[in-house]
Amino acid sequence: MHITNLLLWGFAATLILTVLLSVSRPLGLTRMDLPFMLGTLFTSNRDNAPWLGFLAHLAMGWLFASIYVAAFESTGLQTWWFGAAIGLVHAAFVLTVGLQIMNYIHPRMARPYQGPTPTRQLEPPGFLALNYGSGTPLITLIGHLVYGGVLGGFYS
C-alpha cells in the first residue's frame, strides 16, 4: 500500500466530491450539505459547523480511500472503472444505509417519527435522501463515481 498516494489522491478525490456536492446546491439539484451535516454532529453553531464538518468529511474521505485501496491491492485492479464501480456501491450504501444511520445518531437531527415535539433543527434525509431534493440520489451517485474513478485512476 502506497501511503503517500493514498493520502494525496484520497484528499484530491474527497475535494472533488465536496466541490461537486457544493456546486449542485446553488444549481437547485439538491439541498444536501454533507460537511454541514457532519459539522452539526459536533456543534450547533452554524458558522463553525461547515469547516468542522469539512475536516470530518476529509477524515472520512481518507478512511474510505483506505478501503478502496485495500480493494485495489487485493484484486490487483487499479483502474478508474474499478474505482468507479466501488464508488457505485459506496453511493448506494451512503443513500440507503449511511444517511439513515446518521439520522439515528445525529444529536441535532429530527427522527422521521418525531412529534408532536418540535424538530431538532435538521430535517431527516428520508428514503434515498429525497427529502433534500429529488436530484440528491443522482448527485450523490455521480460524486461517488468520480471519487472512485479518481482514486482508481491515479493510485498506483
Added chain:
Amino acid sequence: MATRLTDYTLIGNSRAAALVSNTGFIDWCCLPEFDSPAVFAAILDKERGGYFSITPVGNYSSEQRYVPDSNVVETIFETATGKARLLDAFTAHTEEDKKRTLFPDHEVLRIVEGISGKISFKLEYAPGIYYGKSTPHLHDRKKFGIHFNWKEHIYTLLSTLPPGQLTLAENEPGKATAEFDVGPGEQVIFSFSYSNQSPAILPELKQTGLERMQQTISFWKNWIGKCRYDGLYKEEVKRSALALKLLTYAPSGAIIAAPTTSLPENPGGERNWDYRYCWLRDASFTIRALLKLGYEEEAHAYMNWILHATRLTRPKLQVVYSVFGHASLPEQILNWLKGYADSKPVRVGNGADKQFQLDVYGEVLDAVFTYSPLVKEFDRDSRRFVIGLGKIICENWNKPDNGIWEIRSSSLHHTHSKVMAWAGLDRLIKLIEKYNWPYAPLEKFRETAASIKNAIEDSGYNRELNSYTHELNGDKLDASLLVFPLVGYCEASSPRMISTIKLIEERLAENSLLYRYLNLEDGLCGKEGAFGICNFWLVENLARIGEIEKAMTLFDTIVKCAGLNGLLSEEIDPATYALWGNYPQGFTHIGLINAAYAINEVYHKAPVNHAYH
C-alpha cells in the same frame, strides 16, 4: 347530504391528522404524512373514500368537543337506553417517553366508555387504498388484528373485544365490522396503527391503552400550559394554538395551511385546492403568533424550515413548498371521487408552485425580522439568503405578479404586493443596521424602498375613491389592503387608511362578514365565501382605530361560526354562516390569535406594540 364541516373535529400528532365526525366517523386520514394518500376519504366520497366508524345502533343524539386543553376529542352519544362517550386521538408522547417503549409510527386510539345505562355500538372499518381508488385485501389475524398492507405501508386494527367479535364482513370485501355493548364504567379500546417496517409494531391495548390516552391528554395539557396569553378570548386563542400545533410538521418544522384537500369554497363549485402544503405567504403572521404565544421552540423550528426549505429555489422563492421543501407539486385530479357536496374536481398537488408572488419576499423578510430577537447573530448563509431576497425585490418590485390570492388568470401590479416589497426592504434595512452586516447594499435598499413607497402613494391610492386600491391605477378593492397597518406600512388611524377601511366594509361585506374580493376576474366559475383571515384583519384594524366594540362584535360573529370544537375553515358563507373551504385553516386561526391580541391590548389600554417603529 354532506356532513357540515363544524361537525368534524381534528385529531393529529404533528405529522399526520384525521377528521372525526360527531357521529363517530373518521372520514379523512392521510398516512404516514399530511400529504400522503388518504386511507379514509369519505369526506370526499361517502361510497368510495373509506371510513372508520363507531356509532350507536338505532336512533341517537350526539355532541362533540375537545377534552379541555387537549387535542383529544370527546363525542357524547345518548340513546333511549343510555349514555356513552367516545374518545379519539392520535397518541402523542414526549421524546423521553418514546425511549422507554416500542411504538408504531402512528396510532389512532379510539376508546368507547359507558356513562349510564347500556348502549349497543356498531363498528365499521372500511379503509381505502390511494384515496379510495382501490379496496384493500383485509386479513383477519385474530388477536393480532385486522391487517392490510399497500407497498411498504402496514395498517393494523386492534381491539380489546373478545376474539371473534371484530370480524371481516362476509359479503363486503375490504370491510370489517363489530357489534358490542357498553355499560357504566365499561371500556372498549380500538387502535388503528401504521408502520412501514416489518415486523410492524403492534401496540398493546388491554394493559396500556388507557394509559396511552391519558399520556396523550397530559402531553397536550403540558404543551398548552406553556401558552403565555392571558387576556380576552383566552379559550379561543388556546384552541387556535392547539389547532396550529396539529398543522405543524414536527420533523421539519413546517406548518401546513390545512390538513385537507379539495373541500370546496362553495357547494358544487370548482374552487377546490390541495392545502396540505406550506405557503410562505403565511410566514410573517405565523411567526408573530408563535412568539406572542410564547412558543419559541416552534418559532425556531419554523424559521429553520424556511431557511432550509427554500434552498432548492434560492435566491428566488416559490409560493408554496412541501413540508420537506419539495418545490414541484404537480396538480392531479382524482376523477373517481365525487368530491365534498358533489364538488368536483378533487385535486392533489398544487399548481400555485409555478406562480410569481412578489409579496412572499416581504413576508419572509418580515418573519426573519420578527424572529430576530431570538438570535444573537445570523450565520453567513442566512445573511446571504436575506440580503439575496432584498436584491430580488429591487430587481422585481416593478413587475406584475399573481398576488397574495394567487389569481391564476392574470398578472397585475398588485398594491398589496408592492407594500409587502416595501415592508421586506424596510425589515431588511433594520436588520442590516441592527447587526451591522458588511457589504450589504444598504443605500440601494433605501432608495428602492423609497421608490416603492412613492409608487404606492401615487398610483396605489385612488383620490376619487379615497382608498388604496387592489392594483396600481385601479378602482377596485380587495381585503389584502387591510394588511398595510399590520405590517407597519402606515398607521391604521392614518386618514388614507381610515377611508380605505370604511370603503372595504361598504364594498366587500355581506351580513357583517368580509369577502377577500368581489367582482374581480379570477378565471374561475362560481362565488366563494367570506374569507376568514380578512375578517380578523378587519378586527385588528377596527381595534387599532379605537372602534373596539365593533371589533369585538365582528370577532364574536366569526367565532360563533365555529362548532363546539372551536375550529374554523378558510371561508364562511355570509348567508348561512356555514364553513366552507379547507378545514381547519391555519391562516384563519393565526388571524384569530393576532386579532385577539389587538383587541386585548386596546381593551386594556396597554401600550400598543408596533414592532416596526
